[in-house]
Amino acid sequence: MTAPKVGADPLAEAQRRLLDALPERVLVCRLDGRVAWASALALTLLGRSAGELEGVALSDLVVAVARPPQGVTLLDHLLALPHGEGITAEAVHRSGTQMRIDISASRAGEGTAIVMLRPVPATDLATAVCAHDETYELVFEGAPVGIFHFDAEGVITACNDAFVRIIGSNRRILIGLRMETLPDPTMKRHMRQALSGQRAHYEGEYRSATGGKVTSVKVDFAPIFGATGRVVGGVCIAEDVTERVRAQEALRRSAESFRTLIESAPDAIAVHRGEKFLLVNPALVRLLGYETRDEVHALHVEDVLHADELDGYRHRVPLMLHARQQFPMRELRLRKKGGETITTEVATIAVEYEGGPAILAFARDVTERKALEARLAQADRMATVGTLAAGVAHEINNPLAYVMANLELMAKQLPSLSAETEQEVSFFREALAHSKEGCERVRVIVRDLRIFSRAEEDRRVPLDVNAVIESALNMAGNELRNRAEVVRELRPLPPVLGDEARLGQVVLNLLLNAAHAIPEGAPRAHTIAVATADRDECVEIRISDTGTGIPRELIGRIFEPFWTTKPVGVGTGLGLSIVHGIVRAHGGSIDVESEVGVGSTFRVLLPAARRVTAGTPRARPAPPAPDAPVRSSRILVIDDETRFGRALRASLGAHHDVQLATSGREGLGILLAGEDFDLVVCDLMMPDVSGMGIYDEIRRARPDLTERFVFMTGGAYTDQARAFFEHVTVPRLEKPFDVAEVERLLRRVQADERARRP
Template sequence: MNPEVEQSLIRILLVEDDEDDFVLTRDALRTISRGRMVLEWVDNGEQALAELMTGRHDVCLLDYRLGANTGLELLERMRRQGWLGPVILLTGMEDETLDEQALKAGAADFLDKSQLSPTLLARAIRYALQHARTLEELRRSQASFRELIERLPDGIGVTQGEKLVYANPALVTLIGLSSADELLGGSRAELEGIFIHAESRPLLPRDDQAGMPEKRPPMEIRMVRRDGTPIFVELAPTPSVFDGQPCIVWLVRDLTERRQMEARLVRADRMASLGTLAAGIAHEINNPLAFTVANLSHLETDVLPRLTLPAGEQDEMRKLVADSQLGATRVRDIVRQLKMFSRAEEHVRPEPVEVNRVLESAISMASNEIKHRARLVRDYTGQLMAEAHEGRLGQVLLNLLVNAAQAIPEGNVEGNEIRILTRTHAEGLAIEVRDTGSGISAENLARLFEPFFTTKPVGVGTGLGLPICQDIVTSFGGRMEVESEVGKGSTFRVILRAANTARPSEAPQEAAVSAAPRRGRILVVDDEPMIGMAIRRTLQREHEVITLTSAREAQARLISGERFDIILCDLMMPEMSGMELHQAVANHSPGLAGKMVFLTGGAFTANAHAFLNHVPNRRVEKPFSTQELRGLVQSLLASAS
């Protein structure tokens, strides 16, 4: 027995139109009550309903005969009006069918008045209360379970035989309906024909409930929403029981987010691989490009003036050199774009960045997308400097340019325009990319920066470009804005903080010193022999130049005490890097380490980038011209005098 039922005060309503029977029942209760039961008496159905609706009573003892009506009729009215407490029917009739009728009507028990005893009545009341509490707990449990199913993010459908008998809200939403009524009662064949893609229908299990195994592995299939949009789902059928009947419960899980996340991870991995590849390509191209540019410059400034050739041949030779230098310059620009791309994933603090330079690189990389769709118009305001990161800002602007181009159909270049504007702004500066494309609806505009949301066709966009752009711009302390109108185009605006100084690593090219240069002793350390030869050709008329291809040999000579005025050292070398050489020399002679100038084709590793940000040494970006190299050497020698 439940201690709570035994110890709490029990309020009982007796509905009885015979006073003698009331006395009989009252006396039986007095015998068993012991102060724990309170009896109230009414002699008609209307009064009984009024009392019960107050909610004060725990049990109702109901006479089977109430004048012209039966207790069963009154019980039915009680239930309709919402009273769900336990009811015990009392009767003076000997009829075995009444007991069965009473239980079917919802009575907790049925007692014969002629056999009524205090013990029997007490047992019936305790049983009725316990049974009522059990039913209430079951109802609450069922309600909680149903609420859980209703709130599940995964779709749940239940079929019995060939009919769908239940669908939770998640399933209704998943397939693009407004109400479960549009599904319930539909045959399995009909629903499969509408909502299962033709390619996936053969994959569905055809077992009936009895033949289906207890555990069936989930399967991935394609469903079709009401509007015709395909969607990938994971389907897991399980045999079960619903409303007392065998059924199959179908768990339907939307795989869109999972697939988009997988695509994002693949894309991130691909981008990281491409970034590493781009950095490696840039570095490898920079070495031959560096000595090619240096040799062409040496040919132009030092060799050609000394050659005795007829005027026509001299001009032709100069033209050939100039054309070769132009080609090398184009290759250098491509390499710089690759270097910018390779740095897009670096996590660094914002620094002064020349906006026009980044824009031009982004335009160059997006030119194939733009040229078949629209005219490109530049509307720049001076040489604006932004607090940003060159590679990451380039990634943002490239994405905006490609998006602008893809918003314009091909075939009407003169009728469409992509305009790039830069201007000062109250918060610093603004970069705008305007297009005359299809525009974006107000509904989609509000969701534009949500991850995985895209207005592009399936397979074209991942819905990640703009959220990533917003994250990048926010990391600079800036923000993004967008304005759009369907049929008239869009404007994306990047607002950044302005920077007042040029980057230290991008200091202006050394001006030639007018005074006669002091002759110096210069060590060149580069694992590419042709670069050493090109530098020696450039400098050997004014200076003593020693070239080495091994950093370890250079280390031995430097630590042994051999004197050099300048050490031109490649940053990335296989046996021993320029960073390691700098550390070894600094440990032995800090002053000598300060004379090192790093030749770099791009700091494409995290260690190299951190090293260049840490040390104050000068650096020269490959490829370099003879004028740049001579100016740097002359400046360093002059400052050391």
Template sequence: MLVLAVAYFATSWLGLTQATIAGAASPVWPATGVSLAGLYLLGVSRWPAVFVASAGSILCFGIVPPQAALAMGVGNTLEAVLGALLLRRLGFSPTLGRIQDVLALTSAAGACTLASVLMGTLSLVVVGGPHSWNGLLLMGWVWWLGNAMGALVVGSAVMLLSRSHPEPRWREALVLTGLTLVVGFWAFSGGHQGSPLAYAQVFLLFPLGVWAALRFGSHGAALSTLLIAAMSIWGTIAGHGPFISRNDGRTVDLLELQLFLAVVAFTGLLLAAARVEQGKAHSQLELLATAVRSVREGVLISTVHPGEGPRLVYANESFREMVGWRHEELVGRTPCELFGGELEPEAQQRLEVALREGDFFRGEVMLAHKDGSRVVHSEMQLSPVRGADGRVSYFVATHRDVTAQKQLQAKLVSAERIAAVGTLAAGVGHEINNPLSYLLLNLDEAEEGLAKGPQGLAEARARLESAREGAERIRVIVRDLKVFSRQEGEERAMLDVNEVVVPALRMAAPAVRPRARLVEEFGRPPRVMGSEARLGQVMLNLLVNALQAIPEGSPELHEVRVRTGSDDSGRALVEVSDTGCGMSPTVLARIFDPFFTTKSSAEGTGLGLAICQQIVQAHGGELRVRSEEGKGSVFTILLPSAEARPSRTPVPVVVPSAPSAPVATQRRRILIIDDEPRLAQSMRMLIEPSHDVSVTTRGAEALAWVDEGQRFDLVLCDLQMPGTTGMDVYSHLRQHAPELAERLVFISGGAYTQATRDFVRSVRNRILEKPVRPDELLATIDEALASMSAA
């Protein structure tokens, strides 16, 4: 308080020594700046220091009576208190690093100084001071401007000097200070009072103030303004400069001087604050740009124009690495051009709504790599950016590469599926052994019948028909195994739910029967869009869970019931119930948690039900469960309907009779390529009555025949062979005999590698699964040759 009082007293004395201007007032009242800065920095509780110093300084100079001096002291104190409180209310920062800080200080300087002006001018009139009522308005105007300039010029300098400031560039600062002194001395020491040349000289100080503000910030602006104010007041008092009347050389245009100082101070502080804010904004922009560039997730920014779709304007390095495109190749494209496959209908609909309505979107998409070598699975989050008018001007999309996660997930799904099939392996082996034994016995009997000569032909034919029936049963079992063990299975198609349930029942039936009765209740569920392999895995896992919940030895006491149909909302329903041990509420609450299991490590991993729930949810459905300890469990699958038409109920498999030989209208040349010689010869014997057939077990030999000029009308080729594979044959034919590549039919055992699975998805050629039924093979050949004839 003592230091504040001394500082106020000293600056009051300095201001009063200049009160000769216009006979009564000072153009800048520095004490206002000291009191305002002091109370703001030290707290308004220090107001007694301001009051004592203010009233004491006025009394010491003996300008007015004691009553008026006390009134002025009250006004000056009130001015400082109100100004400090207003600055705090406006969120002012003494660093003056924001435009709002400069505006707040200017507002406080203009508003709160009115308290001092009103108290001071009125006290002078009331006590009968030297000023009459006629000069009250002019005196109040000059007083107000002087105090306001004191707050703006001196107050800003005090506040900034109380704060730390960056290391100055001393050489530049000295040069700037020297130039300011030289120009100021030249402008306010010449003999051009009030002339246009004097105004021109003063205007040269403005560029120097701008230089100080832009290069040295708020500190430079405040100190430069303080220096210019000191020189302008000193020069004007000395009778020089543009603010002295040209006629008498003594009259001061106080208003012009004060407005000049106001413009210099306000412009300098405002430019400095704008420069600081620009620097902060630039730093934040650089920080944001660096963060976006270095973040591991891909970032895309798209601009939106009315009537047009989004267009890419920015892609960070992580996204460019993800898709293999350069930045200039991406700019201007639509984001959807980068998708490597169609979205699920539900996700596609949500994305379209988000783009149309400017909403958020989150979902999985596939991005195609530029060279086509791979597809990147990405978890995308789309966010709109709205402008001041509320319209969406940009979309920001972040992409997280989840390809490795998807691959691991696929391996877990595959492992759980194989574990489920392994649980049923003994029963499946039993189911194969039965028709296999039946097949072998009938073949032996047929051989004996043929050995008897003509009289044994009828018996041999009957035995062969029975053998065919056994082979058909084995083919159905192998087909079911392929459905549940295949690695692919993400392809969606229109499915009959009953036709998905039946293979699972055939697989599980041998293992269920020693424990419980297997009851089937087939209804008429609607068709669904889904993956046969994935939904089949869910059914198989639920059946395995059901049989493991039932102890062996009392099949007459237990049952596993499978029911299909639809629920009240029209969704397809599959229900698997058992009369096993059931689950307690504690176990029931955790059954879908990964790796949670109540079984031994030999019976389960705890992934089965978690994977089942994930597969059902990926199909847009629900997996529900209800269970009671000691009374069994009921699992219910609900899948959204893909069409209103109900599916048909399953019908028994009918083994067709032996196919009749096709009647060909024209003999063609057919090339068979298969690394299994017996199978190749069997196909040759089947086809040769109608066409000319060439057979090879090596793909390289077949390609050599084609290169030599041999002409073939159709190629039957095994997909996976040692050495030259079916894919290699196709690629070679595409380059050297493209018309023959279109008439290439693949035959595969279904044990696909990843490369083979990708190839199968990409080609349009027909692919027959082994074992191929004779009628199916001949029909495929006739269809391919018929299309050739039509062309």
């Protein structure tokens, strides 16, 4: 068994060797009264091995003749006695026999105590001590601590080499020295106390009168009794504790540095043992919303934990305090003074603090970071939905295009049917009209859906705000009509330089918020008013509702991310935050007026673009007037969507010579073969050769045809397509389109050719 290592004391092993070398029965006990170490003589006295003694209670080994006061342990009773005093007791041998002893105790350091067991034999113990037999001489000279004897007059009669080294003098000077002549009054006082029959203890710096050396020492004085019980001298045991003092000083400075570091750390730090806070720094006080650290010290640790964190905390604390198990950094929800919940990242380690195991915790508030991560995740989901919307629009537009083309063709053929079947013609005409109306509604929905896709990546172009509002109203139409009547007051406006998709998102979110503020079931009792106005340098969008309104104390929070008054599962708390960000990014502002029970009005101001600068992207060319004459022409249709190509060829074939190519490669081959066409209607995206690839080849081989190109698209734009249209001003038709639009473009091409003729 080795002596307990208290903290990082470098002399623990030296103490063990010293105590084991002394002619004393020594026990080292923890302050809970259990044995941590025993000297060899103590093991012999008690008849036990080191392993048998470790952890045994002192009260199980020693029975006091006079019992300690009620509720006081034997060790606490001994430590409460005046220094050097002991009590009479019986030591219990392993065999069950008992021996009369004198037992005393003294604190040895943080967390431990030294217990001395001195048998009381029939003969005077002092006689045996002073006999200077061979065994004692060996112990005296070989002890790692300094020892000297002095007689009843205080004259040093013997000292060992260790004492000589500690004092820094030599044996010839020390032996015979009368201690009463020493300049140090403390040493003289302790020597006199020993000669009076009492023990004495001294610890501090001692300056040697004979050697001049200053040493940090721990000194114990004890009397030596003769056979008659009279004090015949004394013995002193001195230990050089310079290294220990230095270590303690270094530890003190380290502790001060540690405390300074904790006090000034930007992260919240606490030391706690179970439920009790032992140390908190100012950052933790601020994090929890308190004014002083005394307020936090008065709390239990569980008081600052979210209810859902308690079970995990109660599971981890015993493992850290007793098993010293470490846990990785984790997220932990804490409760602030006012009850607000915050999310923190917490790292914890087990430490020794103030004489016992404790937990050192570092906490960092990541509430804003988590909100940002959630916003980014939401933005990513929205981007994914936008990409999906563009793809869905493209896939819907292609079949919708040929359905509408066929319906239009059928409508043109109806008048040629026999008059005898007028009833059937009327029926088919009505059915076709309804079908076209349904297709048109799908076309509008798909067009509006594409506005909210990523097809146009934050491109700032001159926008008609009223048109953006109409698209948003179409998107939200079903939700609005079940809640309120919509009142439009859209006045003529100057254009706004902005991104159509993002501004459409602003209007749509505000419309949906207005709808959700109105209870369902009475749409005629409520209104949602949408108005616009030209405010000189700004364009105003005003959306009002007659809903429940917003309490005055909450208006300041409605644009905060993840804050919402809607029930769980209805809103994410991101809508108005995103609206605010988009409006600010466009150089505008947004504010709100609201009254509970009356309704709310959101007002958006956007900078007007009175003049379009040279760097502004070009708007799509306007088609020519519909009443311009058109002659029969040759038209090449290139589209890998065969059904749509056939429907378009059939619709145009009544007045024009239409040739169909069902792949990009086939269309390119026809054009490179030298055939001449008045108009080339080409799909933008095809799997083999895209419309852009065809155009680039024709621009090199037959540049005269480039002015006759028209592109068709279902709405799915790649980065390459967006870059292409930045540099090429080719007309575009958005599927599905009316066949009449092709003829209008043909009129424009024919008009341009007439204008170029001399």
